[in-house]
Amino acid sequence: MLAICEDCSKKYNIDESKMKGDRARFSCQECGHIIVVVRKGAADRSDENPATQPADKSRQ
Numbered sequence: 001m002l003a004i005c006e007d008c009s010k011k012y013n014i015d016e017s018k019m020k021g022d023r024a025r026f027s028c029q030e031c032g033h034i035i036v037v038v039r040k041g042a043a044d045r046s047d048e049n050p051a052t053q054p055a056d057k058s059r060q
């Protein structure tokens with residue numbers, strides 16, 4: 001999944017399988033900003049809008 005530094009907009013490709021929990025944080029290599037990554041599907045009220053989630057996708 002893609003993580004973007006909020007400070008310098010550098011993009012990182014995160015391997016979700018290497019995340020131990022629903023969240024991971026690391027320092028941006030460009031600016032040192034702490035980037036918090038939330039795994040897709042994890043309940044996160046601040047970053048994701050539930051209305052846009054394709055909740056019924058797996059129900060085909």
Ligand SMILES: [Zn+2]
Nearest residue numbers: 005008028031
């Ligand atoms: Zn950065």
